[in-house]
Amino acid sequence: MHRLNPLFCSILVLALASSGCDGTATYDVVAASGTVMLDNKPIEGVSVTLVPQRGIKGRGGYATSSSDGTFTLQSAPEVNGVVPGNYLVLFRKYAMPDGSPVPPGTSAADANLINQLPEIYSHPEKSPIYATIPATGPEGLSFQLSSRPGKR
Structure with missing residues (x-):
């Protein structure tokens, strides 16, 4: 049985969500930034x-x-900001199979990259992290990840 790569699924979801009837739909966005730890x-x-x-x-x-x-x-290469609302948040940190940094221009599929974060943060059906972007823009998002989720 062939399993779909979670990154591919995320990109597909974003692509489907972005397409309008003529492919040029635009929406009002607000600035959003934050920190990931x-x-x-x-x-x-x-x-x-x-x-x-x-x-x-x-x-x-x-x-x-x-x-x-x-x-x-x-929300796009030329669009800073996102549409206000509720979002599931996914996190990934890719590295080469030996753990070294990914060279610029390297394709994930060609290089067999590995995700260095726990799978729970990158899986659309398992991620416990959500964020709400208010219409006025957030003060600053803050995400605290753990290398051992669920462990204290």
Whole structure:
């Protein structure tokens, strides 16, 4: 049996959510940024994906965290910000199979990249993390991830 890659599923969800009748639908967006931490430390290179929940129009959002864990969401390459509403949030941090950083321009499929974060954070059916983006824009999103979710 062939299993679908969670990254592929997330991209597919975002693509389907973004398509309008003529493919050019636009929605009002608000600026949204925040910080992602792993075990109370900022983490660089984390892919943050917002998957729209019921009733949200638009594409969702995505970003990559910088060295201090901060990120700024966008809903398309040329659109900073996201449509206000409720989102499922997914997180991934890819590395080469030997654990080394991913070279620029490397394709996930060709390089057999691995996700260094626990699967629960990247699985659309298991992620426990949701965010609400208010119409006025959030003060700043803060996500605290654990390398051992459910353990204290």
